[in-house]
Amino acid sequence: MKNMINIARKRCLSKNIDELEEVYDYAKVIQIKNTNTWIDKYGSTKISFGPYLISNLIKKWNQKGTKYIICLSPLVRRYLGIEKAKIRFIGKYSRNIKWILSIGGAREHNSAKEYLFSTDKSCSTKLVTAPAPLSNDSFGTNLSSPCFGNVIVPSRQSAYPAQILIDSSILEDMREEFNISGVGEVMGLYYSLKDYFAVRKLSPTRDLLLKIERSVQNLAIKLKTKDAIWLKLLAIALIEKCLFMRIISDNQIIAGGDHLIAYAIDYCSMNREYEHFSKLSHGEKVYWGSIVMAALFPEWEYGFFSLKKLIAFGFEIGIIEHKTYGLLEKCLKNGLIELAIKMRPNRLTILSSISQRRIQKSCDEIYECINAT
Numbered sequence: 001m002k003n004m005i006n007i008a009r010k011r012c013l014s015k016n017i018d019e020l021e022e023v024y025d026y027a028k029v030i031q032i033k034n035t036n037t038w039i040d041k042y043g044s045t046k047i048s049f050g051p052y053l054i055s056n057l058i059k060k061w062n063q064k065g066t067k068y069i070i071c072l073s074p075l076v077r078r079y080l081g082i083e084k085a086k087i088r089f090i091g092k093y094s095r096n097i098k099w100i101l102s103i104g105g106a107r108e109h110n111s112a113k114e115y116l117f118s119t120d121k122s123c124s125t126k127l128v129t130a131p132a133p134l135s136n137d138s139f140g141t142n143l144s145s146p147c148f149g150n151v152i153v154p155s156r157q158s159a160y161p162a163q164i165l166i167d168s169s170i171l172e173d174m175r176e177e178f179n180i181s182g183v184g185e186v187m188g189l190y191y192s193l194k195d196y197f198a199v200r201k202l203s204p205t206r207d208l209l210l211k212i213e214r215s216v217q218n219l220a221i222k223l224k225t226k227d228a229i230w231l232k233l234l235a236i237a238l239i240e241k242c243l244f245m246r247i248i249s250d251n252q253i254i255a256g257g258d259h260l261i262a263y264a265i266d267y268c269s270m271n272r273e274y275e276h277f278s279k280l281s282h283g284e285k286v287y288w289g290s291i292v293m294a295a296l297f298p299e300w301e302y303g304f305f306s307l308k309k310l311i312a313f314g315f316e317i318g319i320i321e322h323k324t325y326g327l328l329e330k331c332l333k334n335g336l337i338e339l340a341i342k343m344r345p346n347r348l349t350i351l352s353s354i355s356q357r358r359i360q361k362s363c364d365e366i367y368e369c370i371n372a373t
């Protein structure tokens with residue numbers, strides 16, 4: 001283990017950690033200009049915000065005779081006037097497809113990225129993603145899994161999108177709770193990052209933590225005051241997260257202990273007793289994962305990232321509920337953390353060094369906080 005940490009530490013140190021802060025300068029430009037292009041060794045990704053971005057792009061392709069296919073979620077069909085379509089892929093599998101556009105959630109982006117594996121490399125099909133809703137970060141990563149279901153399939157690297165469309169005319173019209181689940185993904189970043197650095201015996205710079213905290217704080221304020229800009233801030237925060245992964249070339253930096261706990265919650269849902277967990281979105285599970293991390297590591301408390309604040313905010317926006325906690329507490333006492341470590345055995349996590357006493361103490365603290373809310 002010690003050796004593994006040393007290797008991981010060396011690898012981490014050799015990356016330009018300072019670059020992580022550049023993400024926030026980039027994000028600032030998108031906030032003002034509504035469009036900006038991120039360029040790195042993986043290529044370039046143009047990110048755009050605004051209304052009717054998807055329909056305008058399709059119109060442009062049709063006018064030019066560009067070959068494309070669309071991977072579409074049933075939730076968003078009506079926005080494109082193809083309500084009756086029964087197929088997931090709109091368009092024909094043929095050679096020389098220039099673009100593949102995925103509109104929807106993790107399933108659609110995954111299918112589109114998987115499709116890229118089967119395309120003729122000489123025609124270099126490019127990916128455009130449009131999250132609808134903003135429930136997770138799958139639209140900005142290069143990861144996809146070969147199949148779905150309850151079987152755990154390791155994800156593999158496909159391509160990063162060449163374009164990301166944050167289409168406000170679709171997002172603003174979706175049920176709010178669908179978008180709110182993306183807030184869980186955003187909260188998890190802080191705990192993933194702390195975990196990533198702590199297990200390598202490193203620490204993130206104060207400036208970086210300040211920027212993450214500000215970004216979350218700002219998002220929370222706009223969401224609580226129902227300021228429509230919250231959706232844009234949420235999209236930016238999810239993009240920031242994906243850029244971290246791009247810079248470090250390691251998805252573990254955005255999927256630490258909070259995500260491992262979320263995977264374990266997901267795994268438990270296969271047990272009848274914990275069936276309720278299967279109703280939770282990925283973002284909701286990551287939010288619970290963040291709460292557990294905040295309770296396990298009170299020394300990480302920083303601004304918005306405190307157990308008390310996370311629980312109060314979670315109830316306020318409806319991303320957590322009492323029923324889930326009742327079951328989660330039982331899970332925690334029955335080895336949820338041990339299970340979380342086993343979910344991705346190759347992933348280094350500080351959870352491996354947690355004592356039973358600390359787990360018990362964190363259960364009591366979560367319980368107290370929840371009852372006081």
Ligand SMILES: [Zn+2]
Nearest residue numbers: 136137185286
């Ligand atoms: Zn996630």
